[in-house]
Amino acid sequence: MTTNDIPQLSKRERQIMDAIYRLGRATAAEVRAELPDAPTYTTVRGLLRILERKGHIGHTEEGTRFVYAPLLQRQRAGASLLSHIVRTFFDGSAANAMAAMLGTPERSVNSAEVERLSDLVKQERKKIKERTRGRGRSGARSK
Numbered sequence: 001m002t003t004n005d006i007p008q009l010s011k012r013e014r015q016i017m018d019a020i021y022r023l024g025r026a027t028a029a030e031v032r033a034e035l036p037d038a039p040t041y042t043t044v045r046g047l048l049r050i051l052e053r054k055g056h057i058g059h060t061e062e063g064t065r066f067v068y069a070p071l072l073q074r075q076r077a078g079a080s081l082l083s084h085i086v087r088t089f090f091d092g093s094a095a096n097a098m099a100a101m102l103g104t105p106e107r108s109v110n111s112a113e114v115e116r117l118s119d120l121v122k123q124e125r126k127k128i129k130e131r132t133r134g135r136g137r138s139g140a141r142s143k
Contacts (some may be wrong), residue, residue, distance in 0.1 A: 008084060009056070012039070016047055017056060017070070017077070025069040 009017065012035075019034035020026055026034075032044045039047075048068055051057045056077070059066040070077075082097075090096040098117075101107055109117075 008081070009051075009054075013047060013051055013056075016044070016051060020057060020068055020070055021074045025067050027065050027067055031068070 015035055016031055019031045022034065023030060028041060028045045028048055031048065032038045032041055035044070038044070048057065048059075048066075052059060052068070056070065056072060057068045058071050059068045061067075086092060086094055086097045090100065102109060
C-alpha cells in the first residue's frame with residue numbers, strides 16, 4: 001500500500017487510531033475508555049472492524065478477546081494525511097502549507113523547530129542542485 005493509497009479517516013476513526021497508537025495495542029473496551037464522548041461498545045467494535053478493513057489496524061485473538069494494533073507506523077499515516085491536506089487546501093504546495101502554519105497566532109515555533117526547518121530546507125536545496133546538475137550532464141554529448 002503506497003502512502004497515497006491509505007484511506008482517509010473520519011473524526012471518530014482518527015480518535016480511535018490516536019488511542020491505539022497511544023496504547024500500542026488495545027481491546028475494544030480499552031479503546032472505548034480512551035475516547036471522548038465514548039460511543040457504545042458495539043459502535044467501537046464496528047469502527048475497529050472498519051479500520052481493519054481499511055488496512056490501518058490488525059488484530060490477534062487472546063482467548064475470547066480481540067486485541068488491535070496499528071499496521072502503519074504513526075509517522076507514515078501522518079504523512080499520508082498531511083499530503084492529503086496539502087493537496088486539498090494548498091494546491092499541492094508544501095510552501096503554502098508551511099506559510100499557513102507559521103503565520104497563525106495559535107502556533108508558535110521555538111528556536112529548535114526553526115533550526116530543524118532551516119536544515120530541512122538546506123537539504124532540499126542540495127537535492128535540487130544535484131538533480132539539476134545530473135540532468136545537465138546526461139543531456140550533454142561527448143566529442
